[in-house]
Amino acid sequence: MAEELRINQDRLWQRLMRMAEIGATPAGGSCRVALTEEDRQGRDLFIEWCHTLGCEIRIDRMGNIFAQRPGTDPQRLPIACGSHLDTQPHGGKFDGVYGVLAGVEIFETLNEKNIETAAPLEICVWTNEEGARFAPPMISSGVFGGTYELDYGLSREDADGITLGEALESIGYTGALPCGDHRLGAFIEAHIEQGPILERQEETIGVVTGVQGSRWYRVTFHGQDAHTGSTPMEGRRDALLSAAQTINAVKKIAEGQAPSAVATVGRIDCLPNSHNTIPGEVALTVDMRHASTETLDTMETQLHEAASAAAQQESTEVEIQRIMNTPSVHFDTHCIVAVASAVHQLGYPHRRMLSGAGHDACHVARVAPTSMIFVPCAGGLSHNEAESATPEDLAAGANTLLYALIKLAR
Ligand SMILES: [Zn+2]
Structure with missing residues (x-):
């Protein structure tokens, strides 16, 4: 692997800003609450980008989306990244969206450089991570990971008595794939920290070892x-x-x-x-x-x-x-090491840390080797329209993810 391999920082930023236009709020945030018209538009845009990059799209019964970039060894399970596209009602531009669009940028970089991986690579978009409309949060990665039954997931109701299953149907995202049948070789979720530790310590990357x-x-x-x-x-x-x-x-x-x-x-x-x-x-x-x-x-x-x-x-x-x-989660040693060695190779200031917030990765960790990458966000602020991160830090996290995925997909 050439040492100079890097994602395109500007292109990643442009995509984040383009996605933020869907459900844009007056105070500069985004409102794409799960399974609303805005969520549908966000999903459609993601799928359009993935199609352009030559990905195959699969959607499961909980509306989770899997965009696959083929590998050279069809026997291998996909090495995945991703996160969520839904937001809080007064959400920011980066929570969740970053982990998904970092994946899109990585695929475009690999295509550009004609880099093939043995295992297929994949981007996952998990439905209703935020829990703002349907409690509990992370319900769809929860069904995928076997924490919840499918019927439980589909029968969750919003404040108007609409079930998650009905809402999925109404935006056209009820997939055919049984939820949980699609197996992953590994899953690495990149996310803004949503806390102040990296910023205070002037570090760029959090190598996340688990979640409280x-x-x-x-x-x-x-x-x-x-x-x-x-x-x-x-x-x-x-x-x-x-x-x-x-x-x-x-x-x-x-x-x-x-x-x-x-x-x-x-x-x-x-x-x-x-x-x-x-x-x-x-x-x-x-x-x-x-x-x-x-x-x-x-x-x-x-x-x-x-x-x-x-x-x-x-x-x-x-x-x-x-x-x-x-319950608290301890991530997979092999995946933690892949992230740690990626960050060493790239030379970014970093620390090992626990996540304060829950993430889809907690549920996925039950069925696939999993870890996470954190990047700083301004003032540690999240679930807020003012949520902010620098293009440089976001690019550093995406580069770390790129190197870790390549290692795992070798
Ligand atoms: Zn999130």
């Missing part, structure tokens, strides 16, 4: 709707007050495991959400993360205790549902 575990809960307090003027403070059953105490407790639970635990209440549904009615029902989401299962168990117990105390305090009743449990 995360658990999601839905905590619902049942109180009683009543008139705000005529109901004395004494004897009220205000579900929002129970929720407020729980929100504070969640922060303390994470602080009790400092500095490595994080916990967040990100959403409140307050009923009837009216100025002059005491809230009779409030549901909130809790998201807790840590690398150790034991610590997550402790945090879960503390959440139950805190919510029960908050219910008792305000004479409400509480229901706690665990809606997602993603």
